[in-house]
Amino acid sequence: MGKCDCNNQNKALGASSIMFGEPVRIMGSGSIVGQMENEGPLSGCFDKVSEDKNDMFGADSWEKAESELQKSAIAITLEKTGMSAKDIRYLFAGDLLGQNIASSFGVMDYNIPLFGLYGACSTCGESLSLGSMAIAGGFADTVISLTSSHFASAQKEFRFPLEYGGQRPLYASWTVTGSAGFLLQRNNVSNEMKTANSTFKNKICITGITTGRIEDFGIKDSFNMGCAMAPAAKWVIEGNLKDFGRTPCDYDAIFTGDLGNVGREALIKLLEDDDIDIRSRHYDCGMLIYDLEKQDVHAGGSGCGCSAVVLSSYILKKMDEGEWKRILFVPTGALLNKTSFNEGQNVPGIAHGIVIETID
Amino acid sequence: MGKCDCNNQNKALGASSIMFGEPVRIMGSGSIVGQMENEGPLSGCFDKVSEDKNDMFGADSWEKAESELQKSAIAITLEKTGMSAKDIRYLFAGDLLGQNIASSFGVMDYNIPLFGLYGACSTCGESLSLGSMAIAGGFADTVISLTSSHFASAQKEFRFPLEYGGQRPLYASWTVTGSAGFLLQRNNVSNEMKTANSTFKNKICITGITTGRIEDFGIKDSFNMGCAMAPAAKWVIEGNLKDFGRTPCDYDAIFTGDLGNVGREALIKLLEDDDIDIRSRHYDCGMLIYDLEKQDVHAGGSGCGCSAVVLSSYILKKMDEGEWKRILFVPTGALLNKTSFNEGQNVPGIAHGIVIETID
Numbered sequence: 001m002g003k004c005d006c007n008n009q010n011k012a013l014g015a016s017s018i019m020f021g022e023p024v025r026i027m028g029s030g031s032i033v034g035q036m037e038n039e040g041p042l043s044g045c046f047d048k049v050s051e052d053k054n055d056m057f058g059a060d061s062w063e064k065a066e067s068e069l070q071k072s073a074i075a076i077t078l079e080k081t082g083m084s085a086k087d088i089r090y091l092f093a094g095d096l097l098g099q100n101i102a103s104s105f106g107v108m109d110y111n112i113p114l115f116g117l118y119g120a121c122s123t124c125g126e127s128l129s130l131g132s133m134a135i136a137g138g139f140a141d142t143v144i145s146l147t148s149s150h151f152a153s154a155q156k157e158f159r160f161p162l163e164y165g166g167q168r169p170l171y172a173s174w175t176v177t178g179s180a181g182f183l184l185q186r187n188n189v190s191n192e193m194k195t196a197n198s199t200f201k202n203k204i205c206i207t208g209i210t211t212g213r214i215e216d217f218g219i220k221d222s223f224n225m226g227c228a229m230a231p232a233a234k235w236v237i238e239g240n241l242k243d244f245g246r247t248p249c250d251y252d253a254i255f256t257g258d259l260g261n262v263g264r265e266a267l268i269k270l271l272e273d274d275d276i277d278i279r280s281r282h283y284d285c286g287m288l289i290y291d292l293e294k295q296d297v298h299a300g301g302s303g304c305g306c307s308a309v310v311l312s313s314y315i316l317k318k319m320d321e322g323e324w325k326r327i328l329f330v331p332t333g334a335l336l337n338k339t340s341f342n343e344g345q346n347v348p349g350i351a352h353g354i355v356i357e358t359i360d
Numbered sequence: 361m362g363k364c365d366c367n368n369q370n371k372a373l374g375a376s377s378i379m380f381g382e383p384v385r386i387m388g389s390g391s392i393v394g395q396m397e398n399e400g401p402l403s404g405c406f407d408k409v410s411e412d413k414n415d416m417f418g419a420d421s422w423e424k425a426e427s428e429l430q431k432s433a434i435a436i437t438l439e440k441t442g443m444s445a446k447d448i449r450y451l452f453a454g455d456l457l458g459q460n461i462a463s464s465f466g467v468m469d470y471n472i473p474l475f476g477l478y479g480a481c482s483t484c485g486e487s488l489s490l491g492s493m494a495i496a497g498g499f500a501d502t503v504i505s506l507t508s509s510h511f512a513s514a515q516k517e518f519r520f521p522l523e524y525g526g527q528r529p530l531y532a533s534w535t536v537t538g539s540a541g542f543l544l545q546r547n548n549v550s551n552e553m554k555t556a557n558s559t560f561k562n563k564i565c566i567t568g569i570t571t572g573r574i575e576d577f578g579i580k581d582s583f584n585m586g587c588a589m590a591p592a593a594k595w596v597i598e599g600n601l602k603d604f605g606r607t608p609c610d611y612d613a614i615f616t617g618d619l620g621n622v623g624r625e626a627l628i629k630l631l632e633d634d635d636i637d638i639r640s641r642h643y644d645c646g647m648l649i650y651d652l653e654k655q656d657v658h659a660g661g662s663g664c665g666c667s668a669v670v671l672s673s674y675i676l677k678k679m680d681e682g683e684w685k686r687i688l689f690v691p692t693g694a695l696l697n698k699t700s701f702n703e704g705q706n707v708p709g710i711a712h713g714i715v716i717e718t719i720d
Contacts, residue, residue: 010498012449016473018499061703089372090571098458098517099697100478101705108574108708113376115486115571116478116710118460126475130490137497138370139378156699157458211450211475214468337459339516343421345461348468350476 010136014243016211023205023359024132027183027196029312030076032069034151034177037301037309040290045313046178047076055150055177062153063101069148069179069305070095070106077144077181081196085110088183089140092131094123095148096175096304097157098337102148106179112144120333121229121258122212123147124308125352128182128329132206132354135186141193142186148179149303158222158338171262172223173286174297178305180312200320208355210240214335216348222334222341225349226263226299229332232349233259234270236330240353241276248278252324255315257307257331257351258286260299285310285331307331319358326357370496374603376571383565383719384492387543387556389672390436392429394511394537397661397669400650405673406538407436415510415537422513423461429508429539429665430455430466437504437541441556445470448543449500452491454483455508456535456664457517458697462508466539472504480693481589481618482572483507484668485712488542488689492566492714495546501553502546508539509663518582518698531622532583533646534657538665540672560680568715570600574695576708582694582701585709586623586659589692592709593619594630596690597638600713608638612684615675617667617691617711618646620659645670645691667691679718686717 011019032048034055050057057068070093078084091110094117095102103116119126127145134140152162154175160166184206189195215231222228233256241247248254259267264284271278285307286300311329318324332351341347371379392408394415410417417428430453438444451470454477455462463476479486487505494500512522514535520526544566549555575591582588593616601607608614619627624644631638645667646660671689678684692711701707 012499012501016449061699063699063703064705089376094478096459097697098699099456099480099695101695101697101700104574104695104708105700105705108576111573113571113573114710115490118454118476118478120459130475133497133499134493137493137499139372139493139497141372211473213471213473214464216468335459335461335464337457337461339421339423339458340461340465343423345424345465348464350474 015239017208017240017243019208020136022136022187023207024135025185025187026204026206027185028077028081028199029180029182029316030073030080031180031309031312032072032178033309037176037178037289040295042289042314046309048072062150062156063097066095066102066148066150066153067106069150070103070146073146073179073181074110074144077183080199081183083194083196085112087194088112088142088144090115090134090143091146092117092127092143093146094118094127094304096154119350119352120335121302121304122331122333122350122352123304125331125354128206128354129209129211129352131184135184141189143184144181145184146181147304147308149175149305151175151177154303168298169223170298171226173225173258173260173299173302175303176289176301176306178309180308202320202358204316204319205357205359206354207357210236210243210353212236212351214348214350216346219347222336222347225302225334226260227266228334228347229349230259230263230266230270232351233267233330233332236351236353238274238276240328248276248281251281251326251328254278254282254328255330256284258302259284259332260286261292262299288314329354329356375599377568377600377603379568380496382496382547383567384495385545385547386564386566387545388437388441388559389540389542389676390433390440391540391669391672392432392538393669397536397538397649400655402649402674406669408432422510422516423457426455426462426508426510426513427466429510430463430506433506433539433541434470434504437543440559441543443554443556445472447554448472448502448504450475450494450503451506452477452487452503453506454478454487456514479710479712480695481662481664482691482693482710482712483664485691485714488566488714489569489571489712491544495544501549503544504541505544506541507664507668509535509665511535511537514663528658529583530658531586533585533618533620533659533662535663536649536661536666538669540668562680562718564676564679565717565719566714567717570596570603570713572596572711574708574710576706579707582696582707585662585694586620587626588694588707589709590619590623590626590630592711593627593690593692596711596713598634598636600688608636608641611641611686611688614638614642614688615690616644618662619644619692620646621652622659648674689714689716
């Protein structure tokens with residue numbers, strides 16, 4: 001633990017990026033989703049799917065159901081990698097609910113030292129950033145990064161009880177019911193620590209990060225989260241390219257978290273204004289998880305769980321199959337709560353960028 | 361940036377502690393409080409005090425008032441250390457409000473890359489932990505750790521609107537209106553980066569941390585936060601002593617965040633059961649900030665801002681004057697929200713331990 005190889009230094013790049021001296025391995029991940037998520041294009045890709053149509057996961061409230069999602073995501077992640085909770089040094093976890101209660105009540109039985117995070121729907125990126133920093137900094141051999149969202153608990157938290165039957169505008173997104181955990185580990189685990197079984201044929205690693213800042217373009221409509229978050233995604237993507245000295249072509253694909261089809265167009269146009277063209281290699285997790293033609297989700301999926309379950313069930317698998325060798329993964333979040341919205345405040349956004357590569 | 365000295369490795373100790381290879385310097389801090397906080401024993405110690413009796417700080421809502429607290433705390437911290445926002449690589453910030461809105465709207469104008477945190481009233485410890493890890497891991501030269509709470513926004517968030525005039529039991533605590541920021545910097549700043557002016561005569565450093573886990577002793581009463589948090593504080597203090605191979609006497613003082621007088625007795629008794637006696641050297645920030653005899657606060661102060669402003673205005677100053685050479689600082693948090701409480705869930709706790717020393 002705490003090994004230091006002077007040839008493998010972490011490098012702080014530019015405004016807010018880090019290139020890790022030694023890539024941090026993603027050894028495996030576990031995903032669980034609701035029924036509707038499993039009716040979309042990624043059907044069959046998830047590790048576990050809700051057995052009841054209300055996605056209650058055996059709980060008696062929406063909030064407890066979301067906690068069950070996190071509990072299951074950890075259990076699946078541990079099982080797939082052959083690890084147990086005592087092998088995990090830190091947990092980096094967050095969700096969308098007030099005071100992170102889905103995480104608190106979801107993870108506490110595992111007794112893992114916890115850093116609670118809040119970055120709205122960008123939290124998956126934040127948890128992967130801090131988790132990989134903990135390993136690259138020599139503070140831990142093994143950590144889990146974990147996030148969740150639940151459609152019904154999010155509607156209750158941010159908008160209206162479902163029973164109101166409120167009408168959603170076409171640019172609104174649909175909160176994904178799902179959770180995913182990612183087990184990160186250093187390449188050469190210390191003698192006394194356990195090496196996880198990798199669930200991938202290849203070495204899939206986090207090689208760098210770009211940390212986001214809050215961007216506020218004056219959006220007031222909390223349904224229009226895609227446009228609220230697009231400027232933050234733009235700042236991270238542009239910053240990542242500059243800090244690492246790359247062009248979009250250096251990435252086989254660039255994924256945003258949950259901009260949806262309206263936010264995606266905003267992002268592409270914002271980047272075009274700065275002569276950066278990502279259209280041919282950009283995908284949005286919110287548009288990958290649902291069939292926007294057939295499923296009644298309007299602009300796409302959203303929520304802390306959206307980018308997490310798409311990364312776990314789809315992106316990492318495709319990388320392992322060789323479809324993409326280096327990607328930029330940019331979960332996006334809208335910063336608001338009921339009170340800030342009701343008091344007329346704007347909806348600013350934040351995003352966090354993760355560089356993921358298969359390494360020989 | 362990213363220097364690596366092989367003689368100064370970070371060491372992961374025991375269950376959840378880290379000893380930093382190179383101590384992380386606290387170069388300065390800035391605190392701002394409400395009027396009531398300045399009427400207690402620490403009167404005159406704070407950098408800035410509310411000018412109006414309602415502690416609105418020029419804002420038109422309680423939530424915006426709390427954002428103003430954070431904005432001021434950063435401004436004071438930057439001014440005292442002679443730094444500007446562009447010199448700060450990362451901000452680690454959190455508060456008690458749903459979806460961290462006090463932080464989001466408080467910090468966004470500074471344009472500093474942000475990690476949003478939630479650890480309830482332990483967030484000050486969490487932000488100092490992750491901030492010092494970022495520096496000790498070679499990811500940043502300079503960061504700010506920042507937290508806040510506001511009495512009125514917290515009452516509205518967790519309990520009742522003040523206008524209800526609800527009666528508080530004697531074991532309840534009083535949420536501190538205050539915010540403090542801490543500027544952390546590596547000892548030898550990279551050539552191209554700016555060295556902060558230290559506001560201390562001595563080198564005051566974070567030399568290690570002990571990360572907490574959630575402890576649930578079945579407390580159901582959200583007013584009894586002292587007893588809800590005491591087991592988490594016990595776990596961190598006991599773990600810290602074991603991981604570092606120390607006894608309570610190796611610390612000149614041990615500070616908890618906001619247990620209050622009821623929680624303090626619970627903590628001392630829990631530790632006594634394990635033959636650990638901290639009574640003579642234990643202080644609680646919630647009992648230091650108010651005069652429990654004369655001010656109508658019942659068990660003491662609480663909130664993310666409580667431990668933060670006491671550390672900034674009192675503990676660090678006393679350390680600089682030589683009163684204490686090595687302390688253990690343990691902010692404590694109660695994990696709940698309105699919904700979890702109303703649905704009958706327990707109130708578990710979490711705490712984060714920070715070892716602070718003056719170094720020759």
